[in-house]
Amino acid sequence: MTSPATLRVRRPLPILFFSAFLALAGCATQAPGPVGPISTGNPRVDPVPGGEATNPDGSPIDEENMGELAVPEGPYTPPHMEGREIIRAGVLLPFTHPNPRVRQQAEGMLAGIELALFDYGNENIVLLPKDTGGSVSQATTGAEDLANKGVDIVLGPLFGANVQPVREALTPESETGFFGLGAEEPEEGKPVIAFSNDKSVASYGAWLASIAPEEEVAAIVEYAALRGYDQFAFFGPQSSLGTRIEGAMQEAVMLNGGFMLASGFYESGNTNPAAEAEYFATTIASAVEAGARVAVLVPERGNRLRRIAPLLAYYGVDTRQVKMLGTGGWNDEAVWREPSLRGAWFPTAPASDIADFEQSFTRLYGSEPSSLAAVAYDAAALVVALSQDGVLETEELINRDGFLGVNGLFRFRADGSAERSLAIMEIDPTARDGSGVREILPVSPSFDETIG
Numbered sequence: 001m002t003s004p005a006t007l008r009v010r011r012p013l014p015i016l017f018f019s020a021f022l023a024l025a026g027c028a029t030q031a032p033g034p035v036g037p038i039s040t041g042n043p044r045v046d047p048v049p050g051g052e053a054t055n056p057d058g059s060p061i062d063e064e065n066m067g068e069l070a071v072p073e074g075p076y077t078p079p080h081m082e083g084r085e086i087i088r089a090g091v092l093l094p095f096t097h098p099n100p101r102v103r104q105q106a107e108g109m110l111a112g113i114e115l116a117l118f119d120y121g122n123e124n125i126v127l128l129p130k131d132t133g134g135s136v137s138q139a140t141t142g143a144e145d146l147a148n149k150g151v152d153i154v155l156g157p158l159f160g161a162n163v164q165p166v167r168e169a170l171t172p173e174s175e176t177g178f179f180g181l182g183a184e185e186p187e188e189g190k191p192v193i194a195f196s197n198d199k200s201v202a203s204y205g206a207w208l209a210s211i212a213p214e215e216e217v218a219a220i221v222e223y224a225a226l227r228g229y230d231q232f233a234f235f236g237p238q239s240s241l242g243t244r245i246e247g248a249m250q251e252a253v254m255l256n257g258g259f260m261l262a263s264g265f266y267e268s269g270n271t272n273p274a275a276e277a278e279y280f281a282t283t284i285a286s287a288v289e290a291g292a293r294v295a296v297l298v299p300e301r302g303n304r305l306r307r308i309a310p311l312l313a314y315y316g317v318d319t320r321q322v323k324m325l326g327t328g329g330w331n332d333e334a335v336w337r338e339p340s341l342r343g344a345w346f347p348t349a350p351a352s353d354i355a356d357f358e359q360s361f362t363r364l365y366g367s368e369p370s371s372l373a374a375v376a377y378d379a380a381a382l383v384v385a386l387s388q389d390g391v392l393e394t395e396e397l398i399n400r401d402g403f404l405g406v407n408g409l410f411r412f413r414a415d416g417s418a419e420r421s422l423a424i425m426e427i428d429p430t431a432r433d434g435s436g437v438r439e440i441l442p443v444s445p446s447f448d449e450t451i452g
Contacts, residue, residue, distance in 0.1 A: 075150025076128065084124060085390040089383055090146035091129040092156030092166060098134050106158065108370025109195065113155060115361060116380035124390060125383065132157050136165050143169035152392045153191050155379050158372075160198035167192050167206040191394045193379045195372055202416025207397060209379040210372065211349070211407065211420060213241065214248040216327045217297070219347040219422040221249060223441055225256035229295040229323055233261045233284050235277070235312065236299045237268035245299045245327070261287055261294060271307050274315075281315035284322070294322050301329030306338050313340040328422075336427050336436035347422040349374070349407040350443045357406045378405030401447065408443040421447065 076088060091113060093106035110129060117125060128149055130142035139162035146154060147170050157166055171189030189205055197210040221232065232253045236242040246263050253260050264280035266273035288294055296317065300308055305326075313319060319340060326335075326346035335341065354374060361369040382403055386396045402411030402419075409421040424441035431438040 076126070087122075087125045087153070087383070087387040087390070087392055088149060088151045089125055089127050089380070090143075090149075090151040090154040090156075091127055092132050092139060092142050092146070092154055092162075093129070093158055094133060095129075095131040096133050102134075102158075105370045105372060108373040109158070109376035111361065111365055112369060112373035112375075112377035113380040115364065116377045116384065120381060120384040122384045122387065125387065132159075132162060136162055140165045140169050142166075146170070147172075147190070151190055152387075153193065153383055155193050155376065155383070156195060158195045160194075160196035160201040163192065163194045163196055163201040163206050163208075164203070166194075167203070171205075188394060191392075191397060193382070193397075195375060195379075199417050204414055204416060205394065207412045207416050208418055209375050209410075210418075211328060211375070211422075212417065213245050213299070213327060215418070215420045216347045216422065217245055217248040218252045218255075219420075220297070220325050220327070220345060220424065221252035221258070221295075222256055223345065223347075223424045224295045224323060224325060225253075225258055229293045230258045231261045231287055231292045231294045232258050233280070233294060233296045234263040234299075235280050235296060235308075236265065237270075238265040239268040242268065242299065245297075249297055261292075271304055272311070273308065274311060277308070277311035278315040281312060281317045285316060288318070288321055295325050296322055297325040297327075299327050299329070301327070302332060302334065305330070305335055305341075309338055309340045319343060330427075331425070333436060336429070341427050342429060344427045345440070346425055346427075348425055350423050351425070351437075351439065353406050353408070374406045378403075378407055378410075381405060404445075409445070409447065411447060419447070 077086060091110060093109055094102050095106050095110075097103050097106065113127065117127065128146060128151060130146060132139035132142055139157050139159075143154065143166040151170075154166065154170060157163060167189060170192065172187045192206040193209050194201075194206060195210050196208055197212045199208065199212050199214060202208045224232070232249065234246045234249050236245060242265065246265075250260055250263075262280065262283045264276055264283070266276040270276075284294055284296070296312070298305065298309060298312075309324070319342065324341055324344035326341075326344060328346065328348050330341075330344070330346035331348045331351075357374050357377065358369055361373060382397075382405070383392065385403065386392055397412050398414060399411055402409050402421075407420070408423065410418050412418055421444040423439055423443045425437045426440045427436065428438045429436055
């Protein structure tokens with residue numbers, strides 16, 4: 001078995017160089033918005049002091065009657081990259097979305113993508129950011145514009161509803177011929193690496209880089225089964241995500257030879273589901289009393305989790321006998337302080353690598369990364385790794401050995417989903433490093449089976 005393709009192949013470029021370039025791009029001190037094309041090796045342009053721009057004879061420029069600017073057709077090549085074989089990577093993110101938190105997420109993701117470009121120093125890649133705003137139509141228009149600019153790959157979009165429309169916009173229409181005669185073979189579209197965690201929108205040609213909840217559930221259920229837990233229960237919100245996670249748990253339990261003991265739901269907006277918690281605790285009580293090894297998954301996070309978990313304990317779910325399981329949302333210091341979750345397990349990306357990334361990001365941008373910045377960083381680093389020879393082939397994205405990034409080992413499946421090797425953490429207030437958690441299963445250095 002060969003080792004996975006590592007994305008950490010060289011040291012980051014000096015901070016002074018990086019900051020100088022971001023200053024030229026207009027984003028040195030904050031996470032960037034939808035700036036113009038971005039590439040390494042841009043020639044430095046010193047600012048020219050002065051007043052308003054004028055005509056050569058000194059007369060003012062009549063901006064109203066200038067007409068529309070001519071936009072060049074065909075593949076885009078920055079002037080300083082003329083004559084080189086370059087990789088054009090489009091970036092589709094919602095920089096002007098109505099929700100400020102979404103805008104912040106998009107800016108942090110672009111910053112992560114830029115950081116990867118400079119960390120790995122490939123001078124033959126140019127980023128072409130486009131704004132998807134808050135609509136499918138704007139995302140589609142952006143994708144069409146990127147197709148006209150000759151992109152080789154697109155990073156984004158963020159929302160699941162945009163993924164397939166973007167993929168279709170990047171796929172050339174084939175000639176059908178006269179009455180079907182002389183029809184050409186359909187041309188393959190440019191690959192998309194999107195950031196939605198909705199596996200239903202994935203497909204060959206549109207891969208999802210985000211850590212899907214199904215992957216987290218598969219990892220934590222498999223680990224619990226290996227540790228001897230054979231009966232499982234779910235307690236979570238009656239929502240589309242809650243239903244997805246419960247379905248993924250059913251599947252994972254079956255694959256690991258376990259038994260699904262119970263599934264308890266409560267209204268998604270209910271932060272005090274006392275009646276549901278009492279009924280759920282009663283439902284699993286007989287199995288616990290009979291000596292069964294029971295594990296309970298609660299897919300909440302933050303304050304909601306800190307309100308709901310104690311309810312289960314109050315109504316008789318003894319965490320000394322029942323193993324509490326969580327998702328990546330449990331990777332939160334506030335959660336680790338909840339007494340009813342002591343000894344609980346949850347999956348996460350490798351903590352040390354994430355910490356290193358966050359420190360590097362904060363040092364360069366002066367702010368903490370958004371939650372998906374590291375995922376965007378890994379996606380961009382993957383593009384760099386696969387384009388070292390100046391060519392990016394779609395087939396290269398499906399590598400059976402996988403790729404090693406900030407978020408651990410991952411590989412894309414032919415159906416567009418991503419398989420990940422995640423670490424397993426245990427909430428432990430007595431952890432030696434004082435963090436409140438300890439790693440009980442590190443990220444695997446390789447995948448055991450050939451990808452399907």
